[in-house]
Amino acid sequence: MENNKHVLILGAGPAGLNAAKLLATEGFRVTIVDKEIGGNYCRSGSVISNSLLYQSKIFANCTEKLQTLVSGDECSSVSFDFKKSRKLTEQSVMRIRKALTEDIENLNINFVYGFGKFASESSVAVTSVEGNVEIKFDYCIIATGSSDINPGLSSSVKLLTVSSISDLEKVPSKITILGGGFVGCEFATVFRRLGSAVTIVETKDEILRDMDQQIVKKLEEKFKKSGIEVLKNTKVEKAEKVGSKYILFLSGGVKLETEEVFVAVGRKASICGLDLDKAGIKLEANGNLKLNKKMRTTNANVYAVGDASGGNMLVSWAYTTSEIASDAVIGNKTAKPWETMPKVLYLDPELAKVGFTEDELKDYAGEYACIKYNISDLEKTLISGAQKGYMKVVYDKDTRKILGCHVIGDGAGQICSMFSLLIQSGITIDKISDYVFNHPTYAEVLNDIASKVKQ
Numbered sequence: 001m002e003n004n005k006h007v008l009i010l011g012a013g014p015a016g017l018n019a020a021k022l023l024a025t026e027g028f029r030v031t032i033v034d035k036e037i038g039g040n041y042c043r044s045g046s047v048i049s050n051s052l053l054y055q056s057k058i059f060a061n062c063t064e065k066l067q068t069l070v071s072g073d074e075c076s077s078v079s080f081d082f083k084k085s086r087k088l089t090e091q092s093v094m095r096i097r098k099a100l101t102e103d104i105e106n107l108n109i110n111f112v113y114g115f116g117k118f119a120s121e122s123s124v125a126v127t128s129v130e131g132n133v134e135i136k137f138d139y140c141i142i143a144t145g146s147s148d149i150n151p152g153l154s155s156s157v158k159l160l161t162v163s164s165i166s167d168l169e170k171v172p173s174k175i176t177i178l179g180g181g182f183v184g185c186e187f188a189t190v191f192r193r194l195g196s197a198v199t200i201v202e203t204k205d206e207i208l209r210d211m212d213q214q215i216v217k218k219l220e221e222k223f224k225k226s227g228i229e230v231l232k233n234t235k236v237e238k239a240e241k242v243g244s245k246y247i248l249f250l251s252g253g254v255k256l257e258t259e260e261v262f263v264a265v266g267r268k269a270s271i272c273g274l275d276l277d278k279a280g281i282k283l284e285a286n287g288n289l290k291l292n293k294k295m296r297t298t299n300a301n302v303y304a305v306g307d308a309s310g311g312n313m314l315v316s317w318a319y320t321t322s323e324i325a326s327d328a329v330i331g332n333k334t335a336k337p338w339e340t341m342p343k344v345l346y347l348d349p350e351l352a353k354v355g356f357t358e359d360e361l362k363d364y365a366g367e368y369a370c371i372k373y374n375i376s377d378l379e380k381t382l383i384s385g386a387q388k389g390y391m392k393v394v395y396d397k398d399t400r401k402i403l404g405c406h407v408i409g410d411g412a413g414q415i416c417s418m419f420s421l422l423i424q425s426g427i428t429i430d431k432i433s434d435y436v437f438n439h440p441t442y443a444e445v446l447n448d449i450a451s452k453v454k455q
Contacts, residue, residue: 003028003029005029005139006031006139007020007029007137008124008139008140009030009031009032009033010033010124010143011143011145012038013041013143013145013307014322015143015305015307015308016032017032017037018319018322019322021107021109022322022323022330026326031110031112031137032111033115033116033124033126033128035114037097037100037111038093038100039144039145040307042093042097044162047092048163048166051085051092052165052187053189055088056190056194057346059078059194065385083169089166113129114127114130116135118276119275119278120278120279121279121299122136122137124137124140138301139301140279140299140302140303141303141322141329142297142302142303143305143322144269144274144307145269146313147267147270148263148265149268153236153239154238157261159263160263161262161263162264168260171191171195171196172196174198175191175196175198175199175259175260175261176198176246176248177201178201178263179201179263180200180204180206180230181209181265182208184200184207184262185207185347186345186347188200188223189346192226192227192228199229199256199258201236201250202231202234208345211351212353212406213357215390215392215406215408218390219349219351222348222349222387222408234251234252234254235250236250245257246260267307268287269288270307271308280298282298284310286310288310289304291303291304291309291310293324294327294328295309295321296328303325305321306322312341312343314343316343317341324336340420342354342420343416344412344416346413349386349408350410351408351412352412353404354405354419355402355405357406358392358394361394361403361404366396366397368395368396368403370392370393371449372391373393373445373448374388375388375390378440378444378445379439379444380441380442381409381411386409387409391405391445392405393419395429400430418446429453432446432447432450433453
């Protein structure tokens, strides 16, 4: 199907590329502008963090669990090699970029290596290696990703971030993580697996505030047992480098000595320098783009997706918002459920959610019930030597509609993926007992949940 409409996409991360593929498939002429294919996703995003989570898990299994199956103590004498880790991660990035490049070429999508900013309400000025050019568009999608929020410490102190983690030459004996959000907890897990003593410093009174806090409290107990210290309601007021160590001056007059400092205080949409005013695009009071539910900005022909939209900065959010925006451009009606966006954290133990927490249901118009269940007797859990898990399922008492699922323990991501399917398909809590699940899998826990439903 041919289409004379031209869509210009700023950014080649998951959100921008997915929108490009969807629109090119529908016959739109599509141009992508970015410095590289894969964008922040490959440079400082989830490819880096997920690679290190996977590698550190293998390392921990080798040094801890494998020792129970082999003679001798060779496993305990191995050390993590960051040089080899970098090589493995770079290979993964190359494979991903190769696959993305093939997708772009197969769909005849035009890719311009450069940086774009708005020149008018219907054009973008692009600075590229081939020179400057102004590109007109019928529709534009902002998919410029996000960047780390500055913690407000002296610029003379070199701190680690996701993008600079590969600079490490060895595992630090002690590391302090600034921020108790998703990235902070992920890298606390990575470094603890590698043998570092870890401290998380969080300015708020909760870590992982988007997750069910009863589940989070259980995670904090696990963190404490494993050697991860969590300091809440604490701010780093100053950082000084003394020799090979850092001295962190915390609120309350406390000093903390550490070998490395990793910054994970949050991310913000990368929309500075886009000359949004020239396109008539307005911002919210918090600095994020002003968007409607179709991801449309105040310019009727410009949309924003993924991290650039200022919402949940997860890959699943990138794909969802790119589909919503693409449907709006195409003219399709969309019913993507924002509130049921699944989330998973591959920590020790795993953490996952989909739907609403009980705190989020305080003003719920109906009446809901909550099933709480200890995951301990599943064969999959027992044979894998996993820690005991715990889960909560929230549902409407009258309609029997599933409102949320929250899990901690091995297989949490798989379990919540099942509940995400149930929620989005409109399958009620009573219908779970109609289904058969494979054995041995974590999905079998749904049979136990079904048996606990009160009529």
